[in-house]
Amino acid sequence: MLTLGVRGDGGLAHIKASADELRGRGIDVVEAGRGGDVTYHGPGQLVGYPIIDLKPDRCDVHRYLRDLEEVIIRTAADFGVQAGRAPGLTGVWVGQDKLAAIGVRLSRWLASHGFAINVTTRLTDFDLIVPCGIADRGVTSLQQLGAAPPLMEVAERVAIRFCEVFDRAPVSGLAKQRGNEGPI
Numbered sequence: 001m002l003t004l005g006v007r008g009d010g011g012l013a014h015i016k017a018s019a020d021e022l023r024g025r026g027i028d029v030v031e032a033g034r035g036g037d038v039t040y041h042g043p044g045q046l047v048g049y050p051i052i053d054l055k056p057d058r059c060d061v062h063r064y065l066r067d068l069e070e071v072i073i074r075t076a077a078d079f080g081v082q083a084g085r086a087p088g089l090t091g092v093w094v095g096q097d098k099l100a101a102i103g104v105r106l107s108r109w110l111a112s113h114g115f116a117i118n119v120t121t122r123l124t125d126f127d128l129i130v131p132c133g134i135a136d137r138g139v140t141s142l143q144q145l146g147a148a149p150p151l152m153e154v155a156e157r158v159a160i161r162f163c164e165v166f167d168r169a170p171v172s173g174l175a176k177q178r179g180n181e182g183p184i
Contacts, residue, residue, distance in 0.1 A: 001041045002129060003032040005103050011038025014130035022128070034113035036090070036103030037133035044120035044141070046154050050162065054109040058166075065090055065102060067165050068115055072100045074161040075117070075154065079147040089134065092117075097140035101132055119143065119154050 002022070004010030014037055015022075015029065022029065041047055054064060069085055072092040076083040076099060083100075086093045092100040100117040118141035126139045142148060163170045 002027060002029045002038055003034070003041060003103075004029065004038055005032060005034055005036035006105075007035065007037060011036075011129070011133055014038045014133050015128065016130065017128040025128075027125075027128070032103065032113065034103040034105045036101070038129050039101045039103065039116060039132055040121075040125050040129060041116055042121060042125055044118070044122065044143075044151070046117045046119055046151055046158065047115070048117075048155075048158060049112060049114040052111050052166065054106070054111055059109050061106060064104065064106075064111060068102050068104070069100075071158060071161045071165050072115060072117055074164070075157045076142070078157045078161075079142055079149050079154070081142060081145050081147055086137075089137075091132065093137075094140055094145060096136075097138040098131060098134075099140050099142070099145075117142075117154065117158070119151055120148055 002015060004012060010031060058064060066085075069090070069092050073083050073085075076092065081094065081099070083092045083094050090102050091098045100115050102115045103113055104111055105113045118139060120143045121141045123139055123141060123144065131139050142154070160170060162168070
């Protein structure tokens with residue numbers, strides 16, 4: 001799936017594949033109502049859409065974005081990957097390559113949408129687009145960087161790191177309590 005942000009044309013101009021090619025590969029294009037440009041979502045990617053009230057003490061969009069980046073940077077470190085920020089760009093990077101995209105929406109300081117971390121994602125699918133509208137950089141995954149943890153293990157680490165960064169109490173075993181391995 002390709003998702004479009006709300007900036008400009010949402011990233012429609014950054015889709016390199018034809019509508020027929022996308023249809024042939026079973027890839028839909030969806031307007032997501034979040035910030036940012038076009039991105040790809042597919043198997044092997046952990047997509048997290050935290051819904052969090054930033055009031056009263058976190059009413060700062062840039063801080064929220066940097067905090068989401070921090071969650072992912074710490075998670076990557078848990079798997080032996082040194083990731084970081086790129087000046088002037090949102091997301092989490094390893095060198096010139098984006099490991100995680102971030103696109104959020106805020107309404108009355110209620111945050112929604114979020115991030116996509118490439119864990120074992122098939123990176124060739126990003127060839128269909130100019131990821132996040134950034135033509136001079138690439139994309140990477142934990143797997144490409146030598147770590148290939150199970151997706152659920154990454155989700156659990158993200159939850160722990162999210163609680164640390166956002167000063168929240170974790171709810172342990174949530175997926176198990178619900179009787180499935182679905183989203184946390």
